[in-house]
Amino acid sequence: MANPSILILAGDGIGPEVMAEVKKIIGWYDAKRGITFDVSEDLVGGCAYDKHGTPLHDDTMAKAQDVDCVLLGAVGGPKYDSLDFSVKPERGLLRLRKEMDLYSNLRPAQCFDALADFSSLKKEVVAGLDIVIVRELTSGVYFGEPRGIFTEGNERVGINTQRYTESEIARVARSAFELARRRNNKVCSMEKANVMESGILWRQVVQEIHDKEYPDVELSHMYADAGAMQLCRWPKQFDVIVTDNLFGDLLSDAAAMLTGSLGMLPSASLGAPMANGRPKALYEPVHGSAPDIAGQGKANPIACILSFAMALRYSFDLGEEATRLEQAVEKVLADGVRTADLMGPEGGVPVSTSAMGDAIIAALDASL
Numbered sequence: 001m002a003n004p005s006i007l008i009l010a011g012d013g014i015g016p017e018v019m020a021e022v023k024k025i026i027g028w029y030d031a032k033r034g035i036t037f038d039v040s041e042d043l044v045g046g047c048a049y050d051k052h053g054t055p056l057h058d059d060t061m062a063k064a065q066d067v068d069c070v071l072l073g074a075v076g077g078p079k080y081d082s083l084d085f086s087v088k089p090e091r092g093l094l095r096l097r098k099e100m101d102l103y104s105n106l107r108p109a110q111c112f113d114a115l116a117d118f119s120s121l122k123k124e125v126v127a128g129l130d131i132v133i134v135r136e137l138t139s140g141v142y143f144g145e146p147r148g149i150f151t152e153g154n155e156r157v158g159i160n161t162q163r164y165t166e167s168e169i170a171r172v173a174r175s176a177f178e179l180a181r182r183r184n185n186k187v188c189s190m191e192k193a194n195v196m197e198s199g200i201l202w203r204q205v206v207q208e209i210h211d212k213e214y215p216d217v218e219l220s221h222m223y224a225d226a227g228a229m230q231l232c233r234w235p236k237q238f239d240v241i242v243t244d245n246l247f248g249d250l251l252s253d254a255a256a257m258l259t260g261s262l263g264m265l266p267s268a269s270l271g272a273p274m275a276n277g278r279p280k281a282l283y284e285p286v287h288g289s290a291p292d293i294a295g296q297g298k299a300n301p302i303a304c305i306l307s308f309a310m311a312l313r314y315s316f317d318l319g320e321e322a323t324r325l326e327q328a329v330e331k332v333l334a335d336g337v338r339t340a341d342l343m344g345p346e347g348g349v350p351v352s353t354s355a356m357g358d359a360i361i362a363a364l365d366a367s368l
């Protein structure tokens, strides 16, 4: 059987720097665990624009459709800010998401004990936190028609439309229930069924999919505003949260900050199952290309490394290896190894991007 395949699109700014550490880890799995990936690399974002005049070449798009998963670094930077909207680096990422139809965005909020002091919340509220927000990514108010700025009488009116079809809700609900079965069998669905018809339909469809296909999973519903309050008050009451595109955008950013640095946050975007039964998938850190620190060896590679751990779990069914990698990260943090973004007020000497990668490799070695 062919080796599992990964397309690496490191992108711009710190993207290639953090991805270099992931490549070391991929090499470690090959050398030490006999798990060999067919890795190919290509361009996305500003670097693709520089070479091809487009942020995502058609050949790259075709490759992305063909592999088991895509691993992306980050795109963009000040150099490209003045480009026309149609060729901006972000358009490369948006095209990948759209053409791969990645409708389910998984954003974990996980608090490593060694970083619990970083949270703006009390340590006991966040220590041990491990939840995932599943955000619908390809529909809802960011895409619904009609949209635009129109003139009505003697004033302008801005219009966006929240629109969800039954099948769009059903497929992201299934994605959340599948995830829950791999975790703690618990889903909370959030909408505003009290004031939005699309929310009423959301609640009905999630409940129907649950009753028909996932009755073993514990399901609750919450209004999204109440959910936001509960996330700040006692986030550990949740396990998997499923919500729409707009609420998911806000809730996942808020939940992420419960746990500290942007340099720590991974994500997965999943689509429909492929012929091998695994979902189409793109994994990427939540952070951007960080032009302010690019090229200085300061970037924290952990967000990208944890994104690869998600790939091990969700694209390759290597859950135990994913846990091994997450525990290596946990150990390194517990040992006090810190990139600059993880330095607390007490100070200390930060390590470089590659030294952080090396420390994680050493912890992987120690796990054998």
Ligand code: NAI
Pocket: 014, 018, 073, 074, 075, 076, 077, 078, 090, 093, 262, 263, 264, 284, 286, 287, 288, 289, 290, 291, 292, 293, 298, 299, 300, 301, 303, 341
């Ligand atoms: P950003 O996430 O790149 O940076 C925000 C702040 O966090 C900066 O101070 C940066 O140094 C720091 N930071 C980010 N990642 C870090 C890491 N791994 N280690 C240490 N510190 C880290 O967001 P910003 O500044 O708003 O955007 C910069 C560029 O990135 C823009 O061109 C933007 O369009 C692009 N961007 C790309 C994204 C993507 O590729 N998915 C997402 C967000 C922004």
Ligand code: MG
Pocket: 249, 250, 253
């Ligand atoms: Mg956001």
